[in-house]
Amino acid sequence: MxxxxxxxxxxxxxxxxxxxxEVIARAVAAGVRYMIAMGTTATSSQKCWEIAEGSPHVWAAAGIQPNYAHEAKLEDWDLIQDLVGRERVVAIGETGLDRYWDHCPFEIQEQWFERHVRLSQQTHLxxxxxxxxxEAEIIKSLTRWSDGQLLNGVMHSFTGSLDTAEAAMDLGLDISFAGMVTFKNAANLRDVAARIPLDRLLIETDSPYLAPHPKRGQRPNEPALMVHTARCLADAHQIDPSELARQTTRNACRRFAIP
Ligand SMILES: [Zn+2]
Known part of the structure; x- marks a missing residue:
């Protein structure tokens, strides 16, 4: 592959x-030669940047995940903005909205989500x-903030409907699938994945969470296991895994401006 x-x-x-x-070395040995270390808080984002500084295979994203937004202080946002200007920081996130966990009031999540999108519009990351x-709130917010211009973003660990995926792609975002798409009971999600045009498709592990089938239940999940997700998506698209790998890596390098 x-x-x-x-x-x-x-x-x-x-x-x-x-x-x-060892986790990074195992990923590279398995062919996963590019990884983005994803921030969830200011401290986590700083750590992700340090990890990226230490490996030619790792880049970083800086941001405040919605379930941590109520704990974030304004100094934290200063640090995120500072990180976003540094070399090897190629994305802003993760951000978004979460109605499943009841950690952070929804209006606060929306404020932080908008801050991240506005920073993307300023920095082009x-x-x-x-x-x-x-799903409806995400599309509604993004539509409002887009001001009719294409956005630059990624729907991560996508588990939504085809309608939501198409609305997000129309707004300019790519669609990324994690291990859940491989689960036996996820036939509907595989159908959605099969309908995403190959030039808008990305892959991820969201490790350490939710290892893909047949390694489901392995803790922690790690980037090397992404080969299983890649095979599953290749099957869904009825193409060779090498072609799927080539296309999704090209998409990610374009999206994150990595040569
Ligand atoms: Zn995540």
Missing amino acids: DSLFDTHAHLDDEQFADVRD PFIVHMREC
Whole structure:
């Protein structure tokens, strides 16, 4: 298989604290030669940048995940903006909205989500959207903030409907699938994935969460396991895994402006 690009991995997670170098080495050995370490808080984003500084295979994203937004202070946003100007920081996130967990009031999530999208519009770096049980609100907010211009972003670990995926693509976003698309009970999600044009499709692990079938249940999930997700998406599109790898890596390099 050609090189793969894991567009969303929480490499700063404490589950990787003692094994991070081995996890990155195993990913590269499995063909996952590009990874984005995804921030969830200011401290986490700083750590992601440090990890990216330490490996030629890792880039970083800086942002405040919606479930942590109520804890974020204004200094935290200063640090995010500072990180976003640094080399190897290629995206803003993760951001988005979450109605499943009741950690953070929804209006506060929306304020922080808008801040991330506005920063993307200023810096031209893509933003990464976390969406859980709020498809209509995500599309409504993005439509409002787009001011009729194309946005630069990614719907991460997508589990929504084809209508939502198409609305997001019309707004300019790519659609990224994680391990859940491989689960036995996820036939509907595979049908959605099969309908995403190959030039708008991305892959990720969202590690350390939710390892793909047949490694489902393995903890922590890690970027090397993304080969299973790639095979599943290749099957859904009825193409060779090498072609799927080549196309999704090309898409990610274009989206994140990595040569
Ligand atoms: Zn994430």
